[in-house]
Amino acid sequence: MKETHKLTKSCPHWIKENGLKECNISKGGLYIPMPDHIQTYCLSLQYDRCNHYIREYELLQDRMMLETSEASDRRLYRRIDGSYSLFLSPFEGMGLQKEIVEKEAKTIDISLGGMQIQSYDRIPTQQMMAFKFGSDFTMDSITGIGEVRWCTDAQKDEGFLAGIAFTFLNEDMKIVLRNRISSSLM
DSSP states (O other), X not given: OOOOOOSSSSOTTEEEETTEEEEOOOSSSOXXXXXXXXXXXXXXXXXXXXXXXXXXXXXXXHHHHHHHHHTTOSOSSOOEXXXXXXXXEEOOSTTOOOOOOEEXXXXXXEOSSEEEEEESSOOOTTOEEEEEEOTTTOSSOOEEEEEEEEEEEOSTTOOEEEEEEEEXXXXXXXXXXXXXXXXXXO
């Protein structure tokens, strides 16, 4: 398996302050990891392979889907509001993307399944787009590929609104989204 650059050097759920060392991933229970587990997962770049981390992510997805279905929304995942700069370019296959066509796009909201964006250019529906988030989203270069599902005029001559469904996310993007969404649910 190819190793990817992680955004943190240890598990975001590992707490080590004021002499306290604990995993705060367990809700309503207690989990005390063994020293080998701490070294292998909690304090390393391998934290996303920890069974407890994986289970928490699966429970998070279930909670988001339940909240969405209870709200009678047609979306699969819970959306979180956020305005982040975004660079877009048409995608025509691996390594075959064109130059950046939109330098001033921004997100309106984002989820594990896609994002709503505001763009000054109309983007054709069913167009595959490569995207890269600006430094206001995270310090590292976060990229992905998505399909434009809809595009409509924005209000007050502010360009266009479009919905992009993710078709490919790199591992860093998945980690960033998991962490942002889980922190908004707490």
